[in-house]
Amino acid sequence: MASKSWLNFLTFLCGSAIGFLLCSQLFSILLGEQGDIQPNVLHNDPHARHSDDNGQNHLEGEMNFNADSSQHKDENTDIAENLYQKVKILCWVMTGPQNLEKKAKHVKATWAQRCNKVLFMSSEENKDFPAVGLKTKEGRDQLYWKTIKAFQYVHEHYLEDADWFLKADDDTYVILDNLRWLLSKYDPEEPIYFGRRFKPYVKQGYMSGGAGYVLSKEALKRFVDAFKTDKCTHSSSIEDLALGRCMEIINVEAGDSRDTTGKETFHPFVPEHHLIKGYLPRTFWYWNYNYYPPVEGPGCCSDLAVSFHYVDSTTMYELEYLVYHLRPYGYLYRYQPTLPEDILKEISQANKKEDTKVKLGNP
Amino acid sequence: LGSISWVLITMFGQIHIRHRGQTEDHEHHHLRPANRNDFLNTSKVILVELSKSIRVFCIIFGESEDKSYWAVLKETWTKHCDKAELYNTKNDNLFNIESNDRWVQMRTTYKYVFEKYGDNYNWFFLALPTTFAVIENLKYLLFTRDASQPFYLGHTVVSGDLEYVTVEGGIVLSTESMKRLNRLLNNSETCADQSVIWKLSEDKQLAICLKYAGVHAENAEDYEGRDVFNTKPIAQLIEEALSNNPQQVVEGCCSDLAVTFNGLTPQKMEVMMYGLYRLRAFGHYFNDTLVFLPPVGSEND
Numbered sequence: 084m085a086s087k088s089w090l091n092f093l094t095f096l097c098g099s100a101i102g103f104l105l106c107s108q109l110f111s112i113l114l115g116e117q118g119d120i121q122p123n124v125l126h127n128d129p130h131a132r133h134s135d136d137n138g139q140n141h142l143e144g145e146m147n148f149n150a151d152s153s154q155h156k157d158e159n160t161d162i163a164e165n166l167y168q169k170v171k172i173l174c175w176v177m178t179g180p181q182n183l184e185k186k187a188k189h190v191k192a193t194w195a196q197r198c199n200k201v202l203f204m205s206s207e208e209n210k211d212f213p214a215v216g217l218k219t220k221e222g223r224d225q226l227y228w229k230t231i232k233a234f235q236y237v238h239e240h241y242l243e244d245a246d247w248f249l250k251a252d253d254d255t256y257v258i259l260d261n262l263r264w265l266l267s268k269y270d271p272e273e274p275i276y277f278g279r280r281f282k283p284y285v286k287q288g289y290m291s292g293g294a295g296y297v298l299s300k301e302a303l304k305r306f307v308d309a310f311k312t313d314k315c316t317h318s319s320s321i322e323d324l325a326l327g328r329c330m331e332i333i334n335v336e337a338g339d340s341r342d343t344t345g346k347e348t349f350h351p352f353v354p355e356h357h358l359i360k361g362y363l364p365r366t367f368w369y370w371n372y373n374y375y376p377p378v379e380g381p382g383c384c385s386d387l388a389v390s391f392h393y394v395d396s397t398t399m400y401e402l403e404y405l406v407y408h409l410r411p412y413g414y415l416y417r418y419q420p421t422l423p424e425d426i427l428k429e430i431s432q433a434n435k436k437e438d439t440k441v442k443l444g445n446p
Numbered sequence: 447l448g449s450i451s452w453v454l455i456t457m458f459g460q461i462h463i464r465h466r467g468q469t470e471d472h473e474h475h476h477l478r479p480a481n482r483n484d485f486l487n488t489s490k491v492i493l494v495e496l497s498k499s500i501r502v503f504c505i506i507f508g509e510s511e512d513k514s515y516w517a518v519l520k521e522t523w524t525k526h527c528d529k530a531e532l533y534n535t536k537n538d539n540l541f542n543i544e545s546n547d548r549w550v551q552m553r554t555t556y557k558y559v560f561e562k563y564g565d566n567y568n569w570f571f572l573a574l575p576t577t578f579a580v581i582e583n584l585k586y587l588l589f590t591r592d593a594s595q596p597f598y599l600g601h602t603v604v605s606g607d608l609e610y611v612t613v614e615g616g617i618v619l620s621t622e623s624m625k626r627l628n629r630l631l632n633n634s635e636t637c638a639d640q641s642v643i644w645k646l647s648e649d650k651q652l653a654i655c656l657k658y659a660g661v662h663a664e665n666a667e668d669y670e671g672r673d674v675f676n677t678k679p680i681a682q683l684i685e686e687a688l689s690n691n692p693q694q695v696v697e698g699c700c701s702d703l704a705v706t707f708n709g710l711t712p713q714k715m716e717v718m719m720y721g722l723y724r725l726r727a728f729g730h731y732f733n734d735t736l737v738f739l740p741p742v743g744s745e746n747d
């Protein structure tokens with residue numbers, strides 16, 4: 084009868100609906116969660132600012148790798164601690180109200196803790212984070228203005244608290260211990276600044292903004308003074324280039340930040356982009372911008388790298404883990420860098436420990 | 447209707463087994479590294495000899511005839527093994543495995559390796575081509591263990607009453623375990639396929655076989671009880687830890703002396719080489735008990 088077959092049909096539909104639902108559940112369990120890998124978008128323009136992250140993994144929460152110090156009870160950090168006192172670095176991180184929780188938070192949870200002093204520079208003040216309010220607007224064209232105001236703020240409030248003044252972005256990862264090693268050979272009273280050196284437009288070169296750059300105390304003084312006396316212009320949309328031009332005008336030297344084997348220490352990209360041959364296409368701006376001959380593959384990057392850029396939140400923690408935690412037990416590293424003679428003498432006198440730890444210990 | 451309900455019942459059965467496999471049983475066996483203080487008074491010469499005495503043979507358990515990943519593996523972490531070989535279904539002049547069954551492939555491989563190399567190495571480490579291993583940390587984990595005892599280590603999972611080492615995290619067998627395994631494999635009946643309606647994975651089959659020989663799985667951990675064999679890549683472990691606790695500050699995802707991570711692409715392997723064997727913070731020193739030299743003639747470590 085018609086109604087009976089309709090009933091059967093309805094039951095069949097229900098059964099298959101339930102079956103379908105269960106099937107899809109099963110498949111999702113079987114296949115597991117597919118990690119969402121967002122490829123890093125590389126702009127073919129060195130001064131393209133970071134596109135506002137739409138839908139990129141917004142990492143909630145924070146990870147503290149130092150929570151269990153017991154893994155480090157065999158670690159000797161005397162030299163690192165000595166350098167912390169000898170080479171004082173103030174870090175300021177360029178960020179904005181939208182990025183405090185998305186990006187700056189992870190900087191604060193990782194490398195920023197190793198600065199002698201750290202400031203987060205935003206257009207608006209945020210007392211809780213805390214972030215300094217520069218009273219500017221946000222946006223790509225405001226970057227140089229923010230930079231000038233940030234350095235002026237630092238000069239006004241913290242000039243005597245540090246020897247060197249680092250600018251970084253909220254997607255830059257900086258290894259402060261290695262920066263201190265680099266700077267230990269130089270005198271902060273000299274007018275000099277370091278970063279990833281680019282060659283176009285400025286005769287002595289200029290430093291990439293994203294890879295971070297660090298000014299000596301004298302360089303900072305001259306930079307702030309240059310705006311009072313109008314030696315440098317206030318308006319520009321290209322922060323790092325404008326700063327580089329100004330540095331040249333005020334006779335601040337663009338330093339060579341490469342290590343003793345000639346490998347770069349400041350990096351405009353994450354390690355993968357530099358280490359994998361062919362990752363950056365030959366038409367990419369990078370190959371023509373680099374001041375020194377650019378290298379891809381293992382020679383790209385110093386063992387004592389100072390910075391990487393375009394680092395997303397997960398990679399912040401991954402770098403923190405790789406640099407400060409994961410290690411090959413007992414491994415005798417190939418590159419054995421030392422400190423300048425005079426600092427070594429000071430340290431060994433100060434510590435009164437056997438010299439063997441400094442010479443033989445696995446750095 | 448009857449067939450639909452049969453399908454439903456089978457699917458429920460699958461889900462049930464899968465969930466049971468994921469619950470942790472507190473009757474785990476655990477293995478942790480030796481205490482450093484035992485060695486404080488040992489001379490440097492003896493320590494170097496001690497480091498050399500741990501000989502690890504690495505078996506890369508290939509998943510298809512495609513050998514393209516072997517080029518990267520050869521140039522990265524397997525350089526730190528005392529010897530490393532890739533075994534696939536087609537092994538050129540060595541041996542061929544006439545089967546698509548992973549357990550058959552695995553036991554043929556173990557048999558071959560034991561017969562050819564059993565005398566020259568004391569530890570046998572099997573890994574998938576997507577695994578990255580830190581051999582120095584593996585040797586540190588093993589160096590006070592007697593390879594003439596039956597050790598079977600890695601990242602363990604409990605499934606019912608079977609505790610087994612997952613192949614994704616890497617499988618470590620001592621010489622004694624290899625001996626016993628091969629004795630059983632020569633009596634082909636004991637470790638034959640336990641196939642019922644659905645096949646057991648090869649790592650479970652290995653565990654069942656080893657159990658007959660009195661060899662039991664142990665979960666390898668560091669001093670704090672953290673797993674050192676990981677079945678996932680670092681980024682995923684970080685993201686999972688953070689997404690499980692979004693309102694908190696969690697502690698670090700992974701051990702300082704981790705041995706394996708799995709799920710790496712060839713590019714990520716290169717990045718790991720740099721991140722592990724080169725990139726570090728100046729001014730941090732360790733007074734380690736063992737000494738391992740960098741491999742000759744390479745530049746990425």
